[in-house]
Amino acid sequence: MSLFPEACPPESTLSTALNPAVIPGGRQELQVRTGAEKPAIHSGEGTVTLDLPMPRLAGPETEWVGRGISASGENPEFHLIRQSGGCYGLALGHPGEPPQAAAHRLYAALLREIPGHHLHRVWNWIPRINDSNGEGEENYRAFNAGRHAAFTEHFGPDALRPHLPAASALGIEGDRMAILFAAGFTAPDNFENPEQVPACEYPAQYGRRPPAFARGTSVTTPEGGREWFLSGTASIKGHRTLGGNFDDQMRLTLDNVRLMRAHMGVPDHASARWKVFLRHADDLAACQKAFTDAWPQDTATTLYLRADICRACLLVEVEGTFSIPPG
Numbered sequence: 001m002s003l004f005p006e007a008c009p010p011e012s013t014l015s016t017a018l019n020p021a022v023i024p025g026g027r028q029e030l031q032v033r034t035g036a037e038k039p040a041i042h043s044g045e046g047t048v049t050l051d052l053p054m055p056r057l058a059g060p061e062t063e064w065v066g067r068g069i070s071a072s073g074e075n076p077e078f079h080l081i082r083q084s085g086g087c088y089g090l091a092l093g094h095p096g097e098p099p100q101a102a103a104h105r106l107y108a109a110l111l112r113e114i115p116g117h118h119l120h121r122v123w124n125w126i127p128r129i130n131d132s133n134g135e136g137e138e139n140y141r142a143f144n145a146g147r148h149a150a151f152t153e154h155f156g157p158d159a160l161r162p163h164l165p166a167a168s169a170l171g172i173e174g175d176r177m178a179i180l181f182a183a184g185f186t187a188p189d190n191f192e193n194p195e196q197v198p199a200c201e202y203p204a205q206y207g208r209r210p211p212a213f214a215r216g217t218s219v220t221t222p223e224g225g226r227e228w229f230l231s232g233t234a235s236i237k238g239h240r241t242l243g244g245n246f247d248d249q250m251r252l253t254l255d256n257v258r259l260m261r262a263h264m265g266v267p268d269h270a271s272a273r274w275k276v277f278l279r280h281a282d283d284l285a286a287c288q289k290a291f292t293d294a295w296p297q298d299t300a301t302t303l304y305l306r307a308d309i310c311r312a313c314l315l316v317e318v319e320g321t322f323s324i325p326p327g
């Protein structure tokens with residue numbers, strides 16, 4: 001899956017064999033717009049936009065994700081953007097749909113949607129992520145049960161690890177889950193953090209089914225460039241949340257980010273697109289200072305968002321996409 005402009009081939013070379021329902025209108029840019037009132041997918045002339053009800057604290061209003069040719073999925077709920085190396089897909093849960101059912105349904109549908117592809121990266125947005133689902137279980141944990149069930153039904157219970165994409169899971173406003181994925185014909189390398197327990201092996205104290213994601217993935221683009229997806233990264237060592245205040249959590253989060261960048265072999269000169277999620281908007285100034293000290297060259301493009309994070313005690317989470325062009 002490529003993020004480079006030159007990666008998009010002329011329309012005629014795109015394989016539509018898997019799905020002939022290509023929507024006319026040519027190539028579209030896929031973007032995510034934060035600060036929206038409710039989740040929605042808009043398909044316009046040259047753009048497909050996913051609107052997310054997540055307050056923006058600083059940084060650009062729209063985040064560019066990729067480009068390709070719009071197509072409807074087998075399941076019409078899925079909006080696909082196909083390009084030479086694979087596709088992006090996006091879908092919304094039903095209004096008010098419980099998180100376990102929504103995750104199970106959407107992940108089962110997305111895995112059916114992309115035969116021949118490997119999942120590279122999934123972004124999950126979950127309404128009221130830290131609230132109880134009414135049966136005494138946190139919505140995020142219920143979401144994990146649904147996601148894990150869909151993965152094990154598809155890949156079998158013992159062979160999950162190599163198929164898990166990089167991911168993040170953040171809270172949004174409103175009452176509909178939203179997911180966005182990047183998938184490609186190449187299998188990604190996937191990475192775990194050497195100082196963290198793999199999420200899919202978390203002990204049961206974090207929920208009856210573990211979170212199904214890898215800490216990071218990396219893929220070669222069809223043109224010979226490379227890109228890396230760093231999952232949502234927080235102040236966790238082993239499987240425990242560390243740091244009782246913002247500054248300590250920020251320090252440990254950046255430590256994990258640096259560790260993962262090195263572990264995945266991201267070169268220093270790679271271009272970076274960062275997103276930083278803050279539970280409390282009041283932490284913005286301290287967060288921007290710490291982040292800018294670490295990566296001054298990325299100050300202007302970093303997106304800071306107000307969001308609930310999948311563990312109620314986490315105050316900050318950072319995710320990144322890094323790329324180098326061919327050659």
Ligand code: 3EB
Nearest residue numbers: 167168169211213231232310
């Ligand atoms: C963690 O490391 C923090 O459930 O998809 C980070 C990235 C987290 C992805 C997910 C959750 C997810 O456990 C939370």
